[in-house]
Amino acid sequence: MKITILTLFPEMFDSLNYSILGRAQEKNLIDINIVNIRDFSLDNNKRCDDYSYGGGAGMIMTPQPLFDAIKSVKTDKSHIIYFSPRGELLSQDKVKEISKTYDDLILICGHYEGIDERIIELCVDEEISIGDYVLTGGEIPAMVFVDSISRYVPNVLGNTMTTEEESFSNGLLEYPQYTRPQVFMGLEVPDVLTSGNHGKIKDWRLEKSIEITRLRRPDLYRNYIRKLDKE
Ligand code: 4FV
Numbered sequence: 001m002k003i004t005i006l007t008l009f010p011e012m013f014d015s016l017n018y019s020i021l022g023r024a025q026e027k028n029l030i031d032i033n034i035v036n037i038r039d040f041s042l043d044n045n046k047r048c049d050d051y052s053y054g055g056g057a058g059m060i061m062t063p064q065p066l067f068d069a070i071k072s073v074k075t076d077k078s079h080i081i082y083f084s085p086r087g088e089l090l091s092q093d094k095v096k097e098i099s100k101t102y103d104d105l106i107l108i109c110g111h112y113e114g115i116d117e118r119i120i121e122l123c124v125d126e127e128i129s130i131g132d133y134v135l136t137g138g139e140i141p142a143m144v145f146v147d148s149i150s151r152y153v154p155n156v157l158g159n160t161m162t163t164e165e166e167s168f169s170n171g172l173l174e175y176p177q178y179t180r181p182q183v184f185m186g187l188e189v190p191d192v193l194t195s196g197n198h199g200k201i202k203d204w205r206l207e208k209s210i211e212i213t214r215l216r217r218p219d220l221y222r223n224y225i226r227k228l229d230k231e
Contacts (some may be wrong), residue, residue, distance in 0.1 A: 087127030109138035
């Protein structure tokens with residue numbers, strides 16, 4: 001998968017060069033290119049922001065540098081995403097859908113109060129939000145998105161990891177997980193998990209997922225019960 005990230009702060013994305021994402025890039029499973037929007041500014045002082053027409057606090061990213069930066073990387077296959085609180089809320093289903101549909105993504109990171117609306121009209125295929133709160137820039141949403149979608153690229157997750165059994169994969173929150181030692185600070189690992197009885201372990205894990213989801217996310221729990229009723 002090819003991911004091009006347009007940002008005013010390329011150095012923020014150094015964090016993608018570590019751990020699973022770093023190894024995935026080394027193995028050429030994902031190709032992440034960071035593009036500095038400022039390189040495309042035709043302003044004498046390389047400015048990329050200006051005051052908002054109609055007044056209001058804060059600055060808006062100007063359209064010319066963004067438009068030219070997008071033009072420099074866009075191909076016929078590119079799917080262009082802009083991160084903003086106005087966007088569709090990112091979910092595991094959305095991550096799966098995008099990972100299965102596109103192989104060439106361009107991610108636009110806004111900053112300050114956002115970007116000129118005409119870039120959205122002319123260039124953006126979809127707006128995505130990572131949550132109902134306002135951030136100082138689109139860089140962290142872009143990192144969240146890259147992390148979540150990379151997990152669906154074949155071979156990015158090693159053999160020991162899978163996207164199958166985890167929170168949201170079956171519509172439920174993940175069951176409690178334990179590792180060694182068997183007793184820590186007086187707390188023991190549940191006996192069923194050391195029983196070797198895989199059927200009982202599976203049942204226990206589903207029961208715990210349902211219990212946690214019912215208590216913490218009644219919305220997900222209702223959807224889960226609704227799907228069960230349909231089956
Ligand atoms: C955001 C979010 C978000 C708004 C103005 C960046 C900021 C600034 N992006 N999910 N929540 N973006 O708050 O995606 O440009």
